[in-house]
Amino acid sequence: MQRIDPSPRVSDEIRRTTCYMCACRCGINVHLRETAHGPKVSYIEGNRDHPVNRGVLCAKGSAGIMQVNSPARLRAPLRRTGPRGSGEFEEISWEEALETAVSWLAPIRQTDPKKLAFFTGRDQSQSFTGWWAQQYGTPNFAAHGGFCSVNMAAAGIATMGGAFWEFGAPDWDRTKYFMIFGVAEDHDSNPIKMGLARLKARGARVVAVNPVRTGYNAIADEWLGITPGTDGLFVLALIHELLRAGQIDLRYLIDYTNAPALVIDEPGAADHGMLMRGGDGALLMAERSSGRILGIDDGAIPALDGEFEVEGRHCRPVFGLMAARYLADEYAPEAVAERCGIPAGTIRRIAAELAHVAFNESIEIDRPWTDWRGRRHEKMIGRPVSLHAMRGISAHSNGFQTCRALHLLQILLGSVETPGGFRFKPPYPKPLSAHPKPHAHAVPGEPLAGPHLGFPRGPEDLLLDEDGAPLRIDKAFSWEAPLAAHGMMHMVIANAASGDPYPIDTLFLYMANMAWNSSMNTAGTMEMLAAMDEDGNYRIPRIIYSDAYASEMVAYADLVLPDTTYLERFDCISLLDRPISEADAAADAIRWPVITPDREVRGFQSVLLDLGARLGLPGMADADGKPVYAGYADYIQRHERRPGIGPLAGFRGNGDRTGRGAPNPDQIARYIENGGFFVAHIPEEAQFFKPWNAAYQDWAVEMGFYDTPQPYRFDLWLESMAAFQRAAEGHGERQPPEALRPRILQAFDPLPVWYPPTSSDPQEFPLHAITQRPAAMYHSWGTQNAWLRQIHGENPLYVPGEICDRHGLEDGDWAWVISEHARIRVPVRRMEAVNAATLWTWNAIGKRAGAWALDADAPEARRGFLLNHLIPELLPEQPDGQRWSNSDPVTGQAAWYDLRVRIEKAQPASRTEPAFAPQKSPVPPAPHELAFGKEWTE
């Protein structure tokens, strides 16, 4: 008889750290058990005390054991021995690897630092990697935001001082009406699932706007299967309806936005579209009763419509311009319904529902607060409507303005930062004015003068040389992408391979699978990485890559610096970077080595510090050339960005200081003791109305988010956009290339605007094709995971039923999907819960044969595929011969979802096309059977 022990010993020790199975950064309890070979991870569960996940954990997180034991883990530094892409390597020592890297990086730093392009992928240490690149002195640094969701981040910051996810979230406890736009199953993962559960428990209404009804969209009370690229049009139609019915929060607009501000309305003039300011720089408005021109904060009731003469300039209030814009017939539900794929009646009804909840079901909290003008408010009034949006609306060439439109909708309802609405998470709110401008002027042997990334205020801040050519390899912050706040990683390889705007020497990448799922035009990108000039030299002379696993990109590197897995490393989830705060609290966290690597691998950040010291970079090597930091953990504890402000906010000084304080040598120990994270709660009276709440502003200064209070108004009218428009009209010294003028005029509208996404001919390519993120897989990382790949080991193309019928397609058939750029052959599955003109598949399941320690005939390679092959990184040639990046013209965000295709039935087939020659694996073959836990079970 099998003995059942109801109380078996669970583990020998629990170590609490931070998950890295996706970007969500949940707290985890890692259980360890002794084995003959030392302690081993036996079980991973969510940390109940952690602010992000409160104990729960997703499929990826629970499969972490298979990641730390993955056969695809790299084992030692590698030097390429075969041609690029072949996967032929020899293992070398760390000393040799580091000296090789130094021998490449040191000379170019002394001669021409821009010859290094350093781009990191899903990097959670950007404030560190960015600092390293700044000290090195290259202008060419960014992380993956440019091909991810920079539209969302930039439009949020520009409009209201923050966006979704890390920047803010719905008031899950109070919101009564929640709309999600373009949110697939990650971004952000567990908090949204937990939040939806809370909304459902309270009977709050959830409306999902997404072409595909999977995941969160499946459980929404209502699903609107919108046509890709038309979310902005839909939202502006909602605004049309709300304005028409007078269902907006006027008091909120007057007090907290630039709605009353006077805009110079002098078409053709250089100052057209600029805001009128008084001598003190304050925005001006017209008093409604007298027509007097006053400061916007003078407390008078402003005129919101009408025309005024101020200092000889003809002016109109922002509100009036806005109302005139959106009340126009072009934004009426009937006018947009067909393009959006949403009936006019539904649009009108959704507008009425929003208005009903915002104004008839408003919330009052008896909690007095004082605004920055010193005015006391007895209650906190809330509009319990909230929105969340992510990559689906962001990754279009009209994404920046669509994201702006979404925020405008929330603001018109008066819901942002009120109870039940959308709430910022510290260190946000942070207005655009508090963000740096970008820097790119490289000086040999010197650090860059400031951070790489930021927000240009106008053409004068663009990163261009005297001839108007881009200073950065990715052309971020050039006329092609003036507000490229996260850089344009998706353009780096193409630009470097063609030497446009200039050739580089070394491409240094971290954690970015650019030879596969992270690039547009994947086949072309692989060719570029291996392309040679007439003399047989690689066009990109040197490639250094750091990754923990044998990804497709590894095969294209000349030198591979093997990273650790997430349980073997230090990391810091910093308030200087992408924090894990909640709306009621600031929070940060660490990772620490809960197990010791059994391979010759090193945490990339420590390697970077080592390289920095060997290169003698300021801040990393002292006067004697000795390393300043012993490793990343030492940096985390001792580095100060400003006096008293370091990577971690908790346990500073003697352990009793929060936010500001001297470095504490026991800080990491205190974090470990505290469960791997730190939380600082916002005082109650400071928890809402943060941009205007004096108590919040004081707390933020105390915490070190800024050095003085930064109250601000939301920018319904975005003045800096007008500055770019004026340049496009010929004003000012810095002028865009002729061919770009029309699109700058269109895209840089100071008010949210909708224009059709850049697309191929809709007659020839009548269908949209997009990807969704599965909940159980994070990009390409999950595929090596023995458990997760049993859930998503292949990806069919989901095809709407009507299209199947038209083309005679049945489940199991194969089809060609054809874009203007390429064609792919894929397996087909019929589906009805999808927009009628949209084909879709799961993201990043398809793999190149030979990668990730998978068998060459793995289903990921045979029956998996990437849509990436269909998406060009460059748009078709313009009349002047130029080819522009396939990106948003404002931010340079990769426009993945602009893709248009047609479908044709294919002959029966056994594998997807294109297929590529298998890469040779740099790691030993994987096991044929697993029985994890055998050591501990009978």
Add this chain to the structure above:
Amino acid sequence: MTTLPAATERKLGLVIDLDTCVGCHACAVACKEWNTQGYGVPLSDQDPYGAEPSGTWLNRVHSYEVRPQSGPAQIVHFPRSCLHCEDAPCVTVCPTGASYKRVEDGIVLVDETRCMGCGICAWACPYGARELDEAAGVMKKCTLCVDRIYNENLPEEDRVPACVRTCPAGARHFGDLSDPDSDVSRLVAERGGFDLMPEMETRPVNKYLPPRPKDRPMPELAELAEPAPGGLLGWLDRALERLAP
């Protein structure tokens, strides 16, 4: 053949909310992760990095497309594991007595020392909730985490099945369904919890909560969609007048 108890002292089981399940597979993986290092032999994986990866799972999540009579198509996510039936056919067909139902809590278990891996119980189960582990040749199934729910080495709040503890959407509930006052029994009563395939007469202990109706507008709000009298400017005038001190 093996007999079932005439009655059990408690009926421990799961209540799974199909209204909130987002189909994320968190429960399935947490289950595999806990149970591969817990009760009985590990949950093995065959060809885990190869052409035909497969493995033993005690809980799997399926997604189905549903076409209602009116309105757009819907997707329902459906987690599937042992329902710990009161009339469990998997027990009565077991030739060795390995499959049994516990009198004290109603949990259906496999005594792995008696299981000869014949697989008849898996055939008998109408829900496909049992999987024969290929490496060990032993039948595996949900144990309701019998090594968690009474485990004094775990904090009390963690004495629930791994799937319940991890579910991010709060779609899984654990308790005693024989107690009409238990949280799970109340949920079943309030939300119209139902038996899976009652026609099979297995009397499952686990219950499913149905998805709430979808794609229905909020109650009539037509007046809010009416244009403001005098247009926006007329409305603006009145609204600003009200704001004046």
